Amino acid sequence: MTAASGARSAWPSSLVTWAVVALIAAFPWFGGRFYVDLALTIMISAIFALSLELLVGMTGLVSFGHAAFFGIAAYAVALLSPAPGAPALWWLLPAAVGLAALYAAIVGALSLRTRGIYFIMVTLAFAQMAYYVFHDTPLGRGSDGIYVSAKPLITVAGHNVLDLARPLTFYYFTLACLVATFGFLALVARSKFGHALAGIKANEQRMRAAGFSTFAYKLAAFVIAGALAGIAGFLYAVKDGFVNPEILAWHQSGVVLLMIILGGIGSLRGAVVGAFAFTLLKELAQSEALFGTFAKHWQLTLGIVIIVCVAAMPNGLVGIASATKRRIAPILDA
Amino acid sequence: MAPSGSCRRRHDVVVTFAAFLIQCLNALQYGLLLFLVASGLTLIFGILGVINLAHGSFYMIGAYLAYALAPFVAGHFGGSLFATLAIGVALAVAFGYALEWGFVSYLYERDHLQQVLMTYGLILVFEELRSILVGDDVHGVAAPGWLAGSVPLGELMTYPVYRLFMSAICLLVALAQYVVIARTRLGMAIRAGASNREMAQSLGVNIRFLYRVVFAGGVALAVFAGMIAAPVSSVYPGMGNQVLIVCFVVVVIGGIGSIRGAFIASLLVGAVDTFGKVFFPQAAGVLVYVLMAAVLLWRPEGLFRET
Numbered sequence: 001m002t003a004a005s006g007a008r009s010a011w012p013s014s015l016v017t018w019a020v021v022a023l024i025a026a027f028p029w030f031g032g033r034f035y036v037d038l039a040l041t042i043m044i045s046a047i048f049a050l051s052l053e054l055l056v057g058m059t060g061l062v063s064f065g066h067a068a069f070f071g072i073a074a075y076a077v078a079l080l081s082p083a084p085g086a087p088a089l090w091w092l093l094p095a096a097v098g099l100a101a102l103y104a105a106i107v108g109a110l111s112l113r114t115r116g117i118y119f120i121m122v123t124l125a126f127a128q129m130a131y132y133v134f135h136d137t138p139l140g141r142g143s144d145g146i147y148v149s150a151k152p153l154i155t156v157a158g159h160n161v162l163d164l165a166r167p168l169t170f171y172y173f174t175l176a177c178l179v180a181t182f183g184f185l186a187l188v189a190r191s192k193f194g195h196a197l198a199g200i201k202a203n204e205q206r207m208r209a210a211g212f213s214t215f216a217y218k219l220a221a222f223v224i225a226g227a228l229a230g231i232a233g234f235l236y237a238v239k240d241g242f243v244n245p246e247i248l249a250w251h252q253s254g255v256v257l258l259m260i261i262l263g264g265i266g267s268l269r270g271a272v273v274g275a276f277a278f279t280l281l282k283e284l285a286q287s288e289a290l291f292g293t294f295a296k297h298w299q300l301t302l303g304i305v306i307i308v309c310v311a312a313m314p315n316g317l318v319g320i321a322s323a324t325k326r327r328i329a330p331i332l333d334a
Numbered sequence: 335m336a337p338s339g340s341c342r343r344r345h346d347v348v349v350t351f352a353a354f355l356i357q358c359l360n361a362l363q364y365g366l367l368l369f370l371v372a373s374g375l376t377l378i379f380g381i382l383g384v385i386n387l388a389h390g391s392f393y394m395i396g397a398y399l400a401y402a403l404a405p406f407v408a409g410h411f412g413g414s415l416f417a418t419l420a421i422g423v424a425l426a427v428a429f430g431y432a433l434e435w436g437f438v439s440y441l442y443e444r445d446h447l448q449q450v451l452m453t454y455g456l457i458l459v460f461e462e463l464r465s466i467l468v469g470d471d472v473h474g475v476a477a478p479g480w481l482a483g484s485v486p487l488g489e490l491m492t493y494p495v496y497r498l499f500m501s502a503i504c505l506l507v508a509l510a511q512y513v514v515i516a517r518t519r520l521g522m523a524i525r526a527g528a529s530n531r532e533m534a535q536s537l538g539v540n541i542r543f544l545y546r547v548v549f550a551g552g553v554a555l556a557v558f559a560g561m562i563a564a565p566v567s568s569v570y571p572g573m574g575n576q577v578l579i580v581c582f583v584v585v586v587i588g589g590i591g592s593i594r595g596a597f598i599a600s601l602l603v604g605a606v607d608t609f610g611k612v613f614f615p616q617a618a619g620v621l622v623y624v625l626m627a628a629v630l631l632w633r634p635e636g637l638f639r640e641t
Contacts, residue, residue, distance in 0.1 A: 062447045110627050113634040117385050117446055117590065121582040122630065125623055128579045132619030250579070254454045261451055297466060303458030310452045311440060 017269065021179060028171055038283065040171060043178045044235045045275035049259040050181050051228030053271040056260060058189060059221045060201030064120045064253050065107070065127025069100040069226040071248030073233030075134055076100075078146040078243045086150040089162065093152070096237075097230040103130065104226020108219045127253055135245040145244025148237055164238055174235050178272075181228055185268055188224075197221055258306060264319045281305065352491045357608055363497050365604025366504035370559035371577055372584040372596045373511060374552030380591025381528045381548050384441050387453040390578025391460040392430075392553050396422060396560020397569045398464060401473050415478045422561045423554050430553030434546045442545075461571065470571050477565040500562055507558065508597065515593065524548060528591060580607075583622055587629045589636025598637060 024043070028036050048070055055061045076096035081087045111122040134140030151165035164170045188194045196217050199207045208214050237243050246252070255278065263274025284290060285298035285305075313320060375389045399422045411417035437456065441449045476482075477496040484492035515521035526534040527544050535541045560574075567573065584603050588595025603622055610621035629637065 110630050129623035136619040297462045299458045300462035303455045306455030310448050
């Protein structure tokens with residue numbers, strides 16, 4: 001494929017992306033309340049999955065402890081919100097994201113000393129440590145969790161400019177976060193920094209020989225990924241108004257890895273598609289209308305789907321789409 | 335408590351010493367139990383190159399087997415503990431053999447990410463099947479009658495015999511494992527397969543069979559640990575995941591693939607966890623991870639990485 005045709009074929013797909021954004025933006029006007037809520041869950045999951053894609057897909061670092069950063073930001077919302085009255089968004093969001101990034105910096109500095117299988121186990125262990133901090137110490141108030149009573153807002157001169165307590169405002173705020181995260185990562189992928197990360201993924205030794213301080217690059221990617229996961233955690237806590245230690249548990253880390261695998265690693269769109277597919281799949285498997293009393297064993301369905309996914313489609317849903325495209329391309333060209 | 339006289343002080347010292355001894359025994363028992371699970375994990379990684387998240391599930395399955403087999407063994411073998419262990423280990427070997435054939439053998443050429451996901455999927459399946467078959471209640475398993483008592487420690491304290499028995503039998507299994515790996519033909523093949531797979535294969539070692547044996551052996555060790563632990567820890571949902579993560583810490587500290595490292599690290603983790611609960615009850619859950627962080631700073635490859 002020549003460079004020119006590559007550029008031309010990039011156009012329709014970015015058109016598709018914008019069409020999807022427009023569809024999501026219009027959704028609250030025709031979707032029911034339940035489906036709007038589901039769309040919110042999908043968007044938050046998509047931000048979470050995108051943050052992990054920066055590590056797994058763009059840098060080649062398989063982290064199995066990503067839920068820690070999501071959970072720390074969510075807990076920050078619960079713990080930092082003043083008891084009466086609504087907190088101001090302008091400091092709460094940076095504080096939550098900053099704490100997630102801080103923990104990512106500590107975990108990254110330690111775990112990036114290792115590689116491969118060690119890295120998987122060490123990230124998992126540090127995430128579990130955060131889990132125990134919230135589960136066992138008075139700070140996290142145990143397994144019962146904490147309710148978040150008020151939603152953050154921005155006031156300018158006494159007017160509520162942006163009030164996340166209003167469902168529609170929160171919906172568009174979440175959508176804006178998703179678009180911003182996607183756009184940011186798309187820019188990162190094209191930047192010098194992103195190229196260095198791609199180089200590290202392909203061959204770290206060679207990058208080091210070429211004079212790159214790969215540790216610093218990987219640590220930067222790890223901290224950024226932690227911060228982005230923090231945005232998702234922030235939105236989660238504001239949406240549900242409730243946090244408990246389970247959001248830091250390793251099942252959450254497994255689920256987000258599954259999302260990007262399901263969508264297809266190595267593409268930002270794959271992370272979003274994966275979050276969408278996973279959330280719907282979970283919703284279906286939990287539906288009593290479809291599975292009856294078996295619905296409460298939805299994790300069995302999930303487990304079987306995971307095994308089949310790994311066995312049958314190593315490149316994810318996006319991989320299937322591009323394989324189909326490859327297969328029908330000769331027919332279209334002829 | 336302020337001691338009022340020298341006699342009282344001496345008494346306090348004796349009581350403190352007995353309490354300290356009890357905690358030492360607890361630490362040893364927990365560490366040895368961890369070793370049984372962690373050594374299987376480290377063997378499977380070191381030789382098969384597979385990261386097995388489902389390893390904790392085998393521990394859970396072992397504990398539930400001890401619970402489920404109890405009525406059968408009581409009916410046919412007079413409730414003999416060794417009969418339970420023998421049946422459980424036989425089932426575990428068969429199960430591990432089948433699992434390697436059906437699932438794990440597909441993972442050898444895949445990357446770590448897919449191994450993680452496949453074995454994570456297996457965890458979900460095992461946990462839900464457990465929930466469907468046995469339910470979500472917590473169950474107790476009775477220790478056999480001849481091990482039910484306690485031995486006196488000092489004048490006031492006692493220590494349960496069963497825990498001493500656990501330590502002894504775990505030590506025995508660890509020793510047997512050492513003998514098999516260091517002294518037998520099979521162990522030689524295992525060591526050869528770990529250090530150079532292709533070379534071992536070309537020298538006539540049946541690698542596929544070897545892998546299956548190692549995986550089945552790892553499963554059997556974890557199931558055995560679960561069965562032994564059931565009377566002490568009781569049997570509850572999610573018990574495998576907790577053990578799995580601690581075993582990861584053990585393997586990271588000891589160095590992946592190193593049995594010796596797993597042994598030292600298990601005892602170390604057992605001691606830190608047990609004494610952490612005594613001296614820093616608030617931070618007990620975190621201490622083991624702090625230990626891991628310290629080891630990572632000092633030796634990122636673990637204490638005994640065998641290259």
